[in-house]
Amino acid sequence: MFLAWGKSRTCIFNAASVSLLGEDYEKALGQPIHHLWAGLWSEIGTFFDEALKGNSGLVEDLEVPVCESGYFVRRWVTFSYSPVREDGKVVGVLCICSDRTDKVLLSRQIEQERNSLYEVFEKAPGFVAMTSGPEHRFTLANASYRKIVGGRNVLGRTVAEALPEIVKQGFIEVLDNVFRSGEPFVAHGIPIRLLNPTGSEEDRYIDILYAPRFGKNGRIMGIFCEGHDVTEHVKADKMTRVLQSELIHASRFTTMGNMAATLAHEINQPLAAISNFTAAALRFLADEKLGNAAAALKEIDANTHRAGRTIRSLRTMVSKKAGTIEVFELGRILADALALARLASPSASVASNVDPSIAVAGDRVQIEQVLLNLLRNAFEAVDGYQTPRIEINAYCDSNAIVITVADNGPGIQCQPIDSVFDSFVTTKAEGLGLGLFISRTIILAHGGRLWAENLSNGGARFNLRLPLVADRKLS
Known part of the structure; x- marks a missing residue:
């Protein structure tokens, strides 16, 4: 608390004010207040003049230089001023001050962090937006978000108002559900139709996350949206x-x-x-x-x-006609593939142990293509051998359908063996080196695995695993 008394504005203060006067506070007592704060008088002098005229007021977060250890440091004060009367006349000014330095610095730090976070959001490669309230009113939308919505200014508007074309596409219902349930929503490569800068609709594909934003009371206050435009990737x-x-x-x-x-x-x-x-x-x-x-x-x-x-x-x-997923009998397509493949070496002995009731889920044409390729390779490997032999097994274990094709030919010469599945790798004079590469591609697309190994007693074996179907055997 400060008191500027009389015409000379003599300064009187209490002990609580010492921190605002610095290390020379003892010299300040009894000095005219305009000498004490000469550097600030151009800013605060008018307030004292107003008080001497009988008026009161409040000054918030005034920056004050204070000498500490020989150095001036900045502090911030909020003070009220009011006239002091004696016999009805104004004889001084009373100032009640509070040191706001810590709160001002904290507020500035929070503001700086908020600005830094906003800059991160603004420059993020993915689109970012935030909404508030159950009506989903935009409070933030970064540059990537504004770009994907055709450069529209969405701030302060609800999602339905800013982006009317998505209302009938189900996105408002998704936002409502996230706000109501508190459960985030994640989707990859979903289609969305948006207006471009020319005003015409354009089909896009996006990866998107909607996550609830909670307030201090634990209640949902809005939704955070983040995602990427994956149109070109799709x-x-x-x-x-x-x-x-x-x-x-x-x-x-x-x-x-x-x-x-x-x-x-x-x-x-x-x-x-x-x-x-x-x-x-x-x-x-x-x-x-x-x-x-x-x-x-x-x-x-x-x-x-x-x-x-x-x-x-x-x-x-x-x-x-490929790409049709169906459940079919493995034994039948294996028999068809075997009938074609064995033409390469009709004299080869074939031992087949295939459970005829095994069912496979997938593209029938592509699976038969893989089987034909494996069987044909086996028959070609033993062609010319004195006692050519092919062994085929197909069975179900606890996790998958297993098919193996083994021969007693020269084995796989590639090193490492797995490189036999690389594109354009072949040991045939007229081969393209794509058969096994395409076979593995097909099996991987079916959620399976295809690999090869050389047998200790000579020859090679190709192993194929496919996922079990719900009803793994045909009735």
Whole structure:
């Protein structure tokens, strides 16, 4: 507390004011107050003049230099001033002060941290926004957020007012649920239609997080929104899948092309047999040997079905109709793939131990393509061997469907062995080196695993694991 008394404004103060006067406070007692605070008088003198006129007032957070240990430091005070009267006349000014230095410094620190945080939000590569209240009124939106919404100024407006095009897209309901339940919402690559700067609607894809913001009382006060525009990534991913599908389809054609001569021979055999049995049947009918004619017709029917099976297998393998997920019998597609693959080495001994009731969930065409590739590689590996042998196993364990294809050929020469699955790695003179690479790509896309190993007694084994389906066996 300070008292400026009389015409000379003599300074009188109490002990609580010492901290504001500094280390020379003893010299201040009895001095005119305008001498004591000469450096500040241009700012505070008018207040004393007002008090001498009989007026009162309040001055908040005034910066005051104070000498401490020979150095001036800054302190902040808030003081009230009021006139002191004697016999009805104003004879002095009473100032009641409070040191606000700690609170001012804390307030400035909080403001600085708030500004720093705002700058971080503003420059963040992802979009950031905050809303308050159940109506979701924007209180913050950084540069990335303003950019994705077409440069619109959303501050102070509700989400529905600022972005009317998303009202019917379900986002308001999501915000309502987060505000009501307190549970965050996370989504990846979800589509959203937004107005661009030209005013036309544009389809985008975003990763987004909505998280509740809680007040001091523990109640939800608003929602924090953070996310990224992943439109280009989603488009690139879709294009990659299209190209991958084209590559897989081209690989099937390449496989069939490489087997063209063998397949032609396989089809010509039943066709030649049909021709011979047809001629024989005609002769038997002319000679009225009906029993012999009936036997010839049965052979024609059997060879017709044999050729038909081969053609159907070919049509399935070169079909571009891929991407259909279904549950199908493993044994059937394994038998079809084996029938095509063994044409490479018809003399090879095949031991097959396949549970016919195993069900697989996936793309039937692509899974058969993988099996054909593995079996064909095995038959080609043993071609020319004195006692060629192929062993096929398919069973269910507690975690997956397991399929193995083993041969007694020369084994895998690549080092490390896993590099056999790299693209453009081949040991065949006319191979592209894409078969195993594409096979692993297909299996990975089905949530499975494909790997190879050399056997201790010679040869190689390819191992394939696929996820179990809910009903892993067909009824």
